[in-house]
Amino acid sequence: MTQQQIRFLVLSDTHDDAFPVPASLPAVDVVIHCGDLTMIGGLSNYRRALDSLAACPAEIKLVIAGNHDVSLDAEWWDGNMDSDDDEDEPVRARALFTLDEYTRCGVRFLDEGTHEIALHDGRSFKVYASQYTPAFAGYAFGYSPEEDRFNGTGRRIPDDQGIDIIVTHGPPRPPFPASNNYRLDLGGKHENGKQQHLGCPRLWEAITRVKPKMHCFGHIHEGHGVQMATFHSTRTTFTDVEAVEREGVLNIGTVAPAAANGEGMTLLVNAAILRHGEEGNNKPWVVNMVF
Secondary structure, three states: OOOOEEEEEEEEEOOOOOOHHHOOOOOEEEEEEEOOOOOOOHHHHHHHHHHHHHHOOOEEEEEEEOOOHHOOOHHHHHHHHHOOOOOOOHHHHHHHHOHHHHHOOEEEEEEOEEEEOOOOOOOOOEEEEEEOOEOOOOOOEEEEEOOOOOOOOOOOOOOOOOOOOEEEOOOEOOOOOOOOOOOEEOOOOOOOOOOOOOHHHHHHHHHHHHHHOOEEEOOOHHHOOOEEEEEOOOOEEEEEOOOEEEEOOOEEEEEEOOOOOOOOEEEEEEOOOOOOOOEOOOEEEEEEEEE
16 A cells, blocks of 8 residues: 655644744645634634634644634533623634635634544545543533543543544643653643643543544643653654754654554654743644654
């Protein structure tokens, strides 16, 4: 079977004002935005984000919601809106993503589930997307930390459908992350002053079961980075991936996750753009993925 390459630009957590200038970005095949387009919803803020997405030099722009995109979660909005909020904002917000001015530019909003994505020239890949994260500070799209949203009966993330890429808003958390050199979910501060691992263990179970070629996420801003997970029979190793900064992005180069060094490999990408408590913003990631 002939291998194909698809060039991706991955970003997340642009929160209204941190979206890179589209004209400054390199041309790619697909842009993936992992949620938190806004700081607290708002139709005009979604519009700004969609204008930026549509202007990116790519054939396809995939986007999911994040916990700060509160009015994209109709259930959350119904239970939390103020008296002067528009009760129809969730419907109006969702409708923005289907406007012709955006869809004709390749913008595609992904709800939770499996999606087949095809480029005009026939290259294709399969994505599982989920905007849900462990409940935090009362924001949208939250689930109980005790809930297994991704495994078990029905297996929301299927392992028999050839999923190539998983896109979630939040990161996974493997067992014993510190000893394994995993750092993509590190954020906040514990009472001892150290950062905590804030990812979802159940999501990690799904990653080890499905072993996609790439898992993209954001949410934990301090965890911005890229690591390669290599799955072995009794353990998983994490290796930092080098990138070259040019054209306003961090270019990883060509990646071909394979089973040569173990039982499978997954490129893990934390693409949070907005920095917490620091000047400037993080840069998006660009990767040529071999399928």
